[in-house]
Amino acid sequence: MQGQGLCLRVATLLTGLLECLGFAGVLFGWxxxxxxxxxxxxxxxxCEPDAGATGNFTVQPDCKAxxxxxxxxxxxxxFMNNFMTFPAGYIFDRFKxxxxxxxxxxxxxxxxxxxxxxxxxxAFLLFLAMPMLTVGGILFLITNLQVGNLFGKxxxxxITLYNGAFDSSSAVFLIIKLLYEQGISLKASFIFLSVFxxxxxxxxxxxxPRGHIPYPVPSNYSYGLCSGNDAREEEKKTAESEKLxxxxxESLPAKEATPCLPSAVSAYTNAFxxxxxxxxxxxxxxxLLMDRLKQKYQKEAKSTGSSAMTVALRSAVPSLALTSxxxxxxxxxxxxxxxxxxxVTFILQVISRSxxxxxxxxxxxxxxxxxxxxxxxxxxxxxxxxVSLLQFPIFTFIKGPLQNDPLYVNVMLVLxxxxxxxxxxMVYWECRRERKSPVTA
Numbered sequence: 120m121q122g123q124g125l126c127l128r129v130a131t132l133l134t135g136l137l138e139c140l141g142f143a144g145v146l147f148g149w150x151x152x153x154x155x156x157x158x159x160x161x162x163x164x165x166c167e168p169d170a171g172a173t174g175n176f177t178v179q180p181d182c183k184a185x186x187x188x189x190x191x192x193x194x195x196x197x198f199m200n201n202f203m204t205f206p207a208g209y210i211f212d213r214f215k216x217x218x219x220x221x222x223x224x225x226x227x228x229x230x231x232x233x234x235x236x237x238x239x240x241x242a243f244l245l246f247l248a249m250p251m252l253t254v255g256g257i258l259f260l261i262t263n264l265q266v267g268n269l270f271g272k273x274x275x276x277x278i279t280l281y282n283g284a285f286d287s288s289s290a291v292f293l294i295i296k297l298l299y300e301q302g303i304s305l306k307a308s309f310i311f312l313s314v315f316x317x318x319x320x321x322x323x324x325x326x327x328p329r330g331h332i333p334y335p336v337p338s339n340y341s342y343g344l345c346s347g348n349d350a351r352e353e354e355k356k357t358a359e360s361e362k363l364x365x366x367x368x369e370s371l372p373a374k375e376a377t378p379c380l381p382s383a384v385s386a387y388t389n390a391f392x393x394x395x396x397x398x399x400x401x402x403x404x405x406x407l408l409m410d411r412l413k414q415k416y417q418k419e420a421k422s423t424g425s426s427a428m429t430v431a432l433r434s435a436v437p438s439l440a441l442t443s444x445x446x447x448x449x450x451x452x453x454x455x456x457x458x459x460x461x462x463v464t465f466i467l468q469v470i471s472r473s474x475x476x477x478x479x480x481x482x483x484x485x486x487x488x489x490x491x492x493x494x495x496x497x498x499x500x501x502x503x504x505x506v507s508l509l510q511f512p513i514f515t516f517i518k519g520p521l522q523n524d525p526l527y528v529n530v531m532l533v534l535x536x537x538x539x540x541x542x543x544x545m546v547y548w549e550c551r552r553e554r555k556s557p558v559t560a
Contacts, residue, residue: 148292205497283402
Protein backbone atom coordinates (compact mmCIF):
# COMPACT_ATOMS: atom_id res chain seq x y z
CA MET A 120 0.00 0.00 0.00
CA GLN A 121 2.32 2.73 -1.29
CA GLY A 122 2.24 5.88 -3.40
CA GLN A 123 -0.92 6.46 -5.38
CA GLY A 124 -2.61 3.40 -3.88
CA LEU A 125 -2.14 4.69 -0.35
CA CYS A 126 -3.44 8.15 -1.28
CA LEU A 127 -6.52 6.60 -2.89
CA ARG A 128 -7.28 4.48 0.18
CA VAL A 129 -6.83 7.40 2.56
CA ALA A 130 -9.09 9.54 0.33
CA THR A 131 -11.70 6.76 0.37
CA LEU A 132 -11.47 6.53 4.15
CA LEU A 133 -11.78 10.28 4.80
CA THR A 134 -14.53 10.97 2.26
CA GLY A 135 -16.46 7.95 3.56
CA LEU A 136 -16.14 9.33 7.07
CA LEU A 137 -17.50 12.69 5.90
CA GLU A 138 -20.34 10.94 4.06
CA CYS A 139 -21.40 9.01 7.16
CA LEU A 140 -20.94 12.09 9.33
CA GLY A 141 -23.02 14.36 7.13
CA PHE A 142 -25.74 12.13 5.74
CA ALA A 143 -26.09 8.57 7.04
CA GLY A 144 -27.94 8.92 10.36
CA VAL A 145 -29.53 12.38 10.30
CA LEU A 146 -32.89 10.96 11.39
CA PHE A 147 -31.71 10.77 14.97
CA GLY A 148 -31.48 14.53 15.20
CA TRP A 149 -35.27 14.49 14.79
CA UNK A 150 -35.86 16.47 18.01
CA UNK A 151 -34.11 19.51 16.51
CA UNK A 152 -36.14 19.27 13.30
CA UNK A 153 -39.41 18.93 15.19
CA UNK A 154 -38.64 22.28 16.84
CA UNK A 155 -38.47 23.85 13.35
CA UNK A 156 -41.57 22.05 12.11
CA UNK A 157 -43.57 23.31 15.07
CA UNK A 158 -42.40 26.86 14.43
CA UNK A 159 -43.56 26.42 10.82
CA UNK A 160 -46.97 25.24 12.16
CA UNK A 161 -46.79 21.68 10.85
CA UNK A 162 -49.80 19.70 12.17
CA UNK A 163 -50.98 22.77 14.12
CA UNK A 164 -54.57 21.75 13.35
CA UNK A 165 -54.15 18.91 15.86
CA CYS A 166 -53.72 21.34 18.76
CA GLU A 167 -56.82 22.09 20.80
CA PRO A 168 -57.60 24.81 23.33
CA ASP A 169 -57.03 23.70 26.93
CA ALA A 170 -60.39 22.48 28.20
CA GLY A 171 -59.45 23.51 31.73
CA ALA A 172 -58.72 27.14 30.84
CA THR A 173 -61.01 29.70 32.49
CA GLY A 174 -61.19 33.48 32.58
CA ASN A 175 -58.99 35.73 30.47
CA PHE A 176 -55.69 33.95 31.16
CA THR A 177 -53.52 33.11 28.14
CA VAL A 178 -52.66 29.41 28.20
CA GLN A 179 -50.84 27.04 25.90
CA PRO A 180 -53.12 24.87 23.74
CA ASP A 181 -53.20 21.13 24.25
CA CYS A 182 -50.88 19.77 21.52
CA LYS A 183 -50.68 16.16 22.66
CA ALA A 184 -52.06 14.96 19.31
CA UNK A 185 -49.45 17.01 17.44
CA UNK A 186 -46.66 15.50 19.56
CA UNK A 187 -48.03 12.03 18.86
CA UNK A 188 -48.02 12.74 15.11
CA UNK A 189 -44.36 13.75 15.19
CA UNK A 190 -43.60 10.73 17.38
CA UNK A 191 -45.33 8.47 14.86
CA UNK A 192 -43.24 9.88 12.00
CA UNK A 193 -40.05 9.26 13.97
CA UNK A 194 -41.20 5.76 14.92
CA UNK A 195 -41.85 4.96 11.26
CA UNK A 196 -38.50 6.41 10.22
CA UNK A 197 -36.51 4.56 12.87
CA PHE A 198 -38.41 1.35 12.10
CA MET A 199 -37.52 1.66 8.42
CA ASN A 200 -33.93 2.45 9.35
CA ASN A 201 -33.63 -0.90 11.12
CA PHE A 202 -36.09 -3.09 9.25
CA MET A 203 -34.93 -2.10 5.77
CA THR A 204 -31.32 -2.85 6.69
CA PHE A 205 -32.02 -6.50 5.84
CA PRO A 206 -33.13 -5.90 2.23
CA ALA A 207 -30.49 -3.16 1.94
CA GLY A 208 -27.84 -5.66 3.07
CA TYR A 209 -29.15 -8.18 0.54
CA ILE A 210 -28.95 -5.60 -2.24
CA PHE A 211 -25.37 -4.82 -1.25
CA ASP A 212 -24.41 -8.52 -1.09
CA ARG A 213 -26.18 -9.41 -4.35
CA PHE A 214 -25.76 -6.35 -6.60
CA LYS A 215 -22.55 -4.93 -5.10
CA UNK A 216 -21.46 -1.41 -4.23
CA UNK A 217 -22.32 0.72 -7.27
CA UNK A 218 -25.96 -0.39 -7.51
CA UNK A 219 -26.51 -0.05 -3.76
CA UNK A 220 -25.05 3.47 -3.73
CA UNK A 221 -27.08 4.64 -6.72
CA UNK A 222 -30.24 3.47 -4.97
CA UNK A 223 -29.11 5.31 -1.83
CA UNK A 224 -28.50 8.53 -3.77
CA UNK A 225 -31.92 8.35 -5.43
CA UNK A 226 -33.75 7.79 -2.14
CA UNK A 227 -31.78 10.42 -0.23
CA UNK A 228 -32.09 13.12 -2.88
CA UNK A 229 -35.81 12.45 -3.36
CA UNK A 230 -36.32 12.76 0.41
CA UNK A 231 -34.38 16.02 0.84
CA UNK A 232 -36.16 17.62 -2.14
CA UNK A 233 -39.53 16.51 -0.74
CA UNK A 234 -38.80 18.06 2.66
CA UNK A 235 -37.51 21.22 0.96
CA UNK A 236 -40.71 21.86 -0.97
CA UNK A 237 -43.44 20.77 1.44
CA UNK A 238 -45.25 23.17 3.74
CA UNK A 239 -47.62 22.97 6.70
CA UNK A 240 -50.45 22.13 4.28
CA UNK A 241 -48.58 19.12 2.89
CA ALA A 242 -46.85 18.01 6.10
CA PHE A 243 -48.25 14.50 5.68
CA LEU A 244 -45.52 13.93 3.07
CA LEU A 245 -43.08 13.63 5.97
CA PHE A 246 -44.43 10.09 6.35
CA LEU A 247 -42.90 9.36 2.93
CA ALA A 248 -39.78 11.54 3.09
CA MET A 249 -38.34 10.42 6.43
CA PRO A 250 -38.33 6.67 5.64
CA MET A 251 -36.69 7.40 2.28
CA LEU A 252 -34.09 9.54 4.04
CA THR A 253 -33.27 6.82 6.56
CA VAL A 254 -33.07 3.96 4.03
CA GLY A 255 -30.78 6.04 1.82
CA GLY A 256 -28.63 6.80 4.85
CA ILE A 257 -28.32 3.17 5.95
CA LEU A 258 -27.23 2.21 2.43
CA PHE A 259 -24.51 4.85 2.61
CA LEU A 260 -23.31 3.31 5.87
CA ILE A 261 -23.39 -0.30 4.64
CA THR A 262 -21.42 0.50 1.49
CA ASN A 263 -18.83 2.45 3.49
CA LEU A 264 -18.21 -0.13 6.21
CA GLN A 265 -16.23 -2.32 3.80
CA VAL A 266 -13.59 0.44 3.65
CA GLY A 267 -12.22 -1.03 6.88
CA ASN A 268 -11.03 -4.02 4.80
CA LEU A 269 -8.43 -1.76 3.17
CA PHE A 270 -6.60 -1.20 6.44
CA GLY A 271 -5.89 -4.71 7.74
CA LYS A 272 -5.34 -4.88 11.49
CA UNK A 273 -7.16 -1.56 12.01
CA UNK A 274 -10.34 -2.96 10.48
CA UNK A 275 -12.51 -3.00 13.63
CA UNK A 276 -11.35 0.47 14.62
CA UNK A 277 -12.41 1.93 11.27
CA ILE A 278 -15.72 0.08 11.28
CA THR A 279 -16.62 1.45 14.70
CA LEU A 280 -15.37 4.90 13.64
CA TYR A 281 -17.83 4.86 10.75
CA ASN A 282 -20.63 3.78 13.07
CA GLY A 283 -19.70 6.66 15.35
CA ALA A 284 -19.90 9.03 12.39
CA PHE A 285 -23.34 7.57 11.64
CA ASP A 286 -24.42 8.48 15.18
CA SER A 287 -22.87 11.95 15.02
CA SER A 288 -24.67 12.81 11.78
CA SER A 289 -27.75 13.53 13.89
CA ALA A 290 -26.08 16.90 14.56
CA VAL A 291 -26.95 17.92 10.98
CA PHE A 292 -30.54 18.66 12.02
CA LEU A 293 -29.22 20.71 14.93
CA ILE A 294 -27.22 22.80 12.45
CA ILE A 295 -30.38 23.25 10.36
CA LYS A 296 -32.24 24.36 13.49
CA LEU A 297 -29.54 26.90 14.41
CA LEU A 298 -29.43 28.22 10.84
CA TYR A 299 -33.22 28.51 10.87
CA GLU A 300 -33.02 30.64 14.01
CA GLN A 301 -30.57 32.88 12.14
CA GLY A 302 -32.98 33.36 9.25
CA ILE A 303 -31.97 30.53 6.85
CA SER A 304 -35.13 28.85 5.64
CA LEU A 305 -35.80 25.12 5.93
CA LYS A 306 -36.17 25.01 2.16
CA ALA A 307 -32.71 26.47 1.55
CA SER A 308 -31.06 24.02 3.96
CA PHE A 309 -32.58 20.94 2.36
CA ILE A 310 -31.91 22.13 -1.19
CA PHE A 311 -28.28 22.49 -0.10
CA LEU A 312 -28.33 18.86 1.10
CA SER A 313 -29.87 17.80 -2.22
CA VAL A 314 -27.04 19.41 -4.19
CA PHE A 315 -24.60 17.05 -2.50
CA UNK A 316 -26.02 14.21 -4.58
CA UNK A 317 -23.49 15.20 -7.25
CA UNK A 318 -20.70 14.60 -4.70
CA UNK A 319 -22.16 11.19 -3.80
CA UNK A 320 -22.25 10.20 -7.48
CA UNK A 321 -18.69 11.32 -8.03
CA UNK A 322 -17.47 9.40 -5.00
CA UNK A 323 -19.36 6.29 -6.15
CA UNK A 324 -17.49 6.09 -9.45
CA UNK A 325 -14.12 7.55 -8.46
CA UNK A 326 -13.42 6.41 -4.91
CA UNK A 327 -15.44 3.23 -4.42
CA PRO A 328 -15.26 -0.27 -5.96
CA ARG A 329 -17.84 -1.53 -8.41
CA GLY A 330 -18.06 -4.78 -6.47
CA HIS A 331 -16.92 -5.52 -2.92
CA ILE A 332 -13.64 -4.75 -1.20
CA PRO A 333 -12.20 -8.19 -0.35
CA TYR A 334 -10.59 -9.18 2.93
CA PRO A 335 -7.72 -9.84 3.11
CA VAL A 336 -6.95 -7.36 0.31
CA PRO A 337 -4.77 -8.89 -2.46
CA SER A 338 -1.49 -7.11 -3.13
CA ASN A 339 -2.58 -6.20 -6.68
CA TYR A 340 -6.07 -5.03 -5.74
CA SER A 341 -7.27 -1.81 -7.39
CA TYR A 342 -10.56 0.07 -7.49
CA GLY A 343 -12.07 3.44 -8.30
CA LEU A 344 -9.61 5.75 -10.05
CA CYS A 345 -7.03 2.98 -10.38
CA SER A 346 -9.27 0.28 -11.78
CA GLY A 347 -9.90 1.72 -15.24
CA ASN A 348 -12.91 0.43 -17.16
CA ASP A 349 -12.25 -3.29 -16.80
CA ALA A 350 -15.08 -4.30 -14.48
CA ARG A 351 -14.61 -8.00 -15.27
CA GLU A 352 -11.03 -7.91 -14.03
CA GLU A 353 -12.12 -6.43 -10.71
CA GLU A 354 -14.84 -9.04 -10.32
CA LYS A 355 -12.29 -11.77 -11.03
CA LYS A 356 -9.91 -10.45 -8.37
CA THR A 357 -12.76 -10.11 -5.90
CA ALA A 358 -13.99 -13.65 -6.54
CA GLU A 359 -10.52 -15.08 -6.01
CA SER A 360 -10.07 -13.29 -2.69
CA GLU A 361 -13.57 -14.04 -1.39
CA LYS A 362 -12.42 -17.58 -0.63
CA LEU A 363 -10.06 -16.12 1.94
CA UNK A 364 -12.85 -14.08 3.54
CA UNK A 365 -14.21 -17.23 5.19
CA UNK A 366 -11.18 -17.23 7.47
CA UNK A 367 -11.85 -13.81 8.97
CA UNK A 368 -14.68 -11.78 10.35
CA GLU A 369 -15.52 -7.94 11.54
CA SER A 370 -18.35 -4.86 10.58
CA LEU A 371 -21.77 -2.33 11.03
CA PRO A 372 -24.93 0.15 12.46
CA ALA A 373 -28.85 2.75 14.42
CA LYS A 374 -31.15 5.08 17.42
CA GLU A 375 -33.36 7.10 19.40
CA ALA A 376 -34.27 10.73 20.09
CA THR A 377 -36.39 12.54 22.58
CA PRO A 378 -39.52 14.45 21.54
CA CYS A 379 -39.48 18.25 21.86
CA LEU A 380 -41.41 19.55 24.93
CA PRO A 381 -44.32 22.17 24.23
CA SER A 382 -42.44 24.70 26.20
CA ALA A 383 -39.06 26.42 26.19
CA VAL A 384 -36.79 23.38 25.82
CA SER A 385 -34.55 24.75 23.10
CA ALA A 386 -31.52 24.62 25.40
CA TYR A 387 -31.99 20.95 26.25
CA THR A 388 -32.76 20.17 22.61
CA ASN A 389 -29.49 21.80 21.59
CA ALA A 390 -27.58 20.00 24.37
CA PHE A 391 -28.99 16.65 23.28
CA UNK A 392 -28.19 17.28 19.62
CA UNK A 393 -24.67 18.54 20.35
CA UNK A 394 -23.81 15.43 22.36
CA UNK A 395 -24.87 13.27 19.40
CA UNK A 396 -22.08 14.81 17.36
CA UNK A 397 -19.43 13.35 19.65
CA UNK A 398 -20.47 9.78 18.84
CA UNK A 399 -17.76 9.81 16.15
CA UNK A 400 -15.17 10.30 18.90
CA UNK A 401 -16.59 7.57 21.15
CA UNK A 402 -17.13 4.73 18.70
CA UNK A 403 -13.50 4.00 17.68
CA UNK A 404 -12.55 3.15 21.27
CA UNK A 405 -14.68 0.04 21.11
CA UNK A 406 -13.06 -1.12 17.89
CA LEU A 407 -9.61 -0.24 19.20
CA LEU A 408 -10.29 -2.34 22.32
CA MET A 409 -11.29 -5.33 20.19
CA ASP A 410 -8.33 -4.97 17.82
CA ARG A 411 -5.82 -4.75 20.66
CA LEU A 412 -7.29 -7.71 22.53
CA LYS A 413 -7.38 -9.77 19.36
CA GLN A 414 -3.65 -9.13 18.77
CA LYS A 415 -2.89 -10.05 22.39
CA TYR A 416 -4.90 -13.28 22.31
CA GLN A 417 -3.39 -14.28 18.96
CA LYS A 418 0.04 -14.34 20.62
CA GLU A 419 -1.31 -16.46 23.47
CA ALA A 420 -3.03 -18.82 21.02
CA LYS A 421 0.31 -19.91 19.60
CA SER A 422 1.16 -21.57 22.90
CA THR A 423 -2.31 -22.81 23.87
CA GLY A 424 -3.40 -24.06 20.46
CA SER A 425 -6.68 -22.11 20.47
CA SER A 426 -8.44 -21.65 17.12
CA ALA A 427 -8.61 -18.32 15.27
CA MET A 428 -12.37 -18.24 15.88
CA THR A 429 -11.92 -18.59 19.64
CA VAL A 430 -9.35 -15.78 19.64
CA ALA A 431 -11.73 -13.52 17.72
CA LEU A 432 -14.71 -14.23 19.96
CA ARG A 433 -12.63 -13.91 23.12
CA SER A 434 -11.59 -10.41 22.07
CA ALA A 435 -15.26 -9.42 21.81
CA VAL A 436 -16.24 -10.42 25.38
CA PRO A 437 -14.96 -7.26 27.19
CA SER A 438 -16.58 -5.10 24.50
CA LEU A 439 -19.95 -6.85 24.89
CA ALA A 440 -19.84 -6.59 28.71
CA LEU A 441 -18.82 -2.92 28.63
CA THR A 442 -21.61 -2.15 26.16
CA SER A 443 -24.21 -3.75 28.43
CA UNK A 444 -22.83 -1.81 31.40
CA UNK A 445 -23.04 1.51 29.53
CA UNK A 446 -26.60 0.76 28.40
CA UNK A 447 -27.58 -0.05 31.99
CA UNK A 448 -26.10 3.24 33.21
CA UNK A 449 -28.03 5.09 30.51
CA UNK A 450 -31.31 3.35 31.40
CA UNK A 451 -30.85 4.11 35.11
CA UNK A 452 -30.03 7.80 34.58
CA UNK A 453 -32.95 8.21 32.18
CA UNK A 454 -35.26 6.78 34.85
CA UNK A 455 -34.35 9.40 37.47
CA UNK A 456 -36.70 12.43 37.19
CA UNK A 457 -33.99 15.05 37.84
CA UNK A 458 -33.67 17.42 34.90
CA UNK A 459 -29.96 18.40 35.26
CA UNK A 460 -29.05 14.70 35.46
CA UNK A 461 -30.27 14.33 31.90
CA UNK A 462 -27.04 15.92 30.68
CA VAL A 463 -25.34 12.77 31.98
CA THR A 464 -28.07 10.73 30.31
CA PHE A 465 -27.31 12.41 26.98
CA ILE A 466 -23.61 11.56 27.31
CA LEU A 467 -24.26 7.93 28.28
CA GLN A 468 -26.76 7.60 25.46
CA VAL A 469 -24.18 8.66 22.88
CA ILE A 470 -21.43 6.42 24.26
CA SER A 471 -23.65 3.37 24.75
CA ARG A 472 -25.22 3.72 21.31
CA SER A 473 -21.82 4.06 19.65
CA UNK A 474 -20.57 0.95 21.44
CA UNK A 475 -23.80 -0.94 20.74
CA UNK A 476 -24.05 -0.48 16.98
CA UNK A 477 -20.34 -0.54 16.23
CA UNK A 478 -19.80 -3.56 18.48
CA UNK A 479 -22.75 -5.37 16.93
CA UNK A 480 -21.33 -4.95 13.44
CA UNK A 481 -17.83 -5.98 14.50
CA UNK A 482 -19.13 -9.03 16.41
CA UNK A 483 -21.04 -10.26 13.37
CA UNK A 484 -17.90 -10.09 11.24
CA UNK A 485 -15.97 -11.99 13.91
CA UNK A 486 -18.53 -14.73 14.50
CA UNK A 487 -19.95 -15.41 11.01
CA UNK A 488 -18.69 -15.77 7.40
CA UNK A 489 -18.01 -12.40 5.78
CA UNK A 490 -20.03 -13.13 2.63
CA UNK A 491 -23.21 -13.21 4.73
CA UNK A 492 -22.51 -10.03 6.67
CA UNK A 493 -24.98 -7.80 4.83
CA UNK A 494 -27.84 -10.25 5.32
CA UNK A 495 -27.02 -11.01 8.97
CA UNK A 496 -26.58 -7.36 9.86
CA UNK A 497 -29.84 -6.59 8.10
CA UNK A 498 -31.61 -9.40 9.95
CA UNK A 499 -30.41 -8.12 13.33
CA UNK A 500 -31.50 -4.59 12.48
CA UNK A 501 -34.83 -5.84 11.17
CA UNK A 502 -35.49 -7.57 14.51
CA UNK A 503 -34.58 -4.37 16.34
CA UNK A 504 -36.95 -2.50 14.05
CA UNK A 505 -39.82 -4.74 15.13
CA VAL A 506 -39.00 -3.97 18.75
CA SER A 507 -38.72 -0.25 17.96
CA LEU A 508 -42.36 -0.26 16.86
CA LEU A 509 -43.20 -0.45 20.56
CA GLN A 510 -41.96 3.11 21.15
CA PHE A 511 -45.11 4.74 19.75
CA PRO A 512 -47.62 2.69 21.83
CA ILE A 513 -45.34 3.18 24.85
CA PHE A 514 -45.34 6.93 24.23
CA THR A 515 -49.12 6.90 23.96
CA PHE A 516 -49.43 4.70 27.05
CA ILE A 517 -47.31 7.11 29.11
CA LYS A 518 -49.25 10.14 27.87
CA GLY A 519 -52.58 8.45 28.50
CA PRO A 520 -53.16 5.79 31.19
CA LEU A 521 -49.93 6.56 33.07
CA GLN A 522 -50.67 10.30 33.05
CA ASN A 523 -47.10 11.29 32.03
CA ASP A 524 -45.52 9.09 34.71
CA PRO A 525 -43.00 6.76 32.98
CA LEU A 526 -41.87 5.00 36.18
CA TYR A 527 -43.19 1.52 35.37
CA VAL A 528 -41.96 1.70 31.78
CA ASN A 529 -38.49 2.74 32.97
CA VAL A 530 -38.33 -0.14 35.46
CA MET A 531 -39.16 -2.63 32.72
CA LEU A 532 -36.51 -1.14 30.42
CA VAL A 533 -33.87 -1.37 33.16
CA LEU A 534 -34.75 -5.03 33.77
CA UNK A 535 -34.58 -5.74 30.03
CA UNK A 536 -31.14 -4.10 29.88
CA UNK A 537 -29.89 -6.30 32.73
CA UNK A 538 -30.76 -9.36 30.61
CA UNK A 539 -28.24 -8.27 27.95
CA UNK A 540 -25.40 -9.38 30.25
CA UNK A 541 -26.34 -12.94 29.26
CA UNK A 542 -24.71 -12.45 25.85
CA UNK A 543 -21.10 -11.70 26.93
CA UNK A 544 -21.38 -14.44 29.57
CA MET A 545 -22.41 -17.03 26.95
CA VAL A 546 -19.62 -15.99 24.57
CA TYR A 547 -17.09 -16.16 27.42
CA TRP A 548 -18.33 -19.58 28.48
CA GLU A 549 -18.07 -20.93 24.94
CA CYS A 550 -14.51 -19.59 24.55
CA ARG A 551 -13.52 -21.10 27.88
CA ARG A 552 -14.98 -24.47 26.91
CA GLU A 553 -13.09 -24.45 23.61
CA ARG A 554 -9.78 -23.52 25.27
CA LYS A 555 -10.11 -26.51 27.61
CA SER A 556 -10.59 -28.91 24.71
CA PRO A 557 -9.03 -27.26 21.61
CA VAL A 558 -8.46 -30.53 19.81
CA THR A 559 -12.09 -31.61 20.08
CA ALA A 560 -13.35 -28.15 19.09
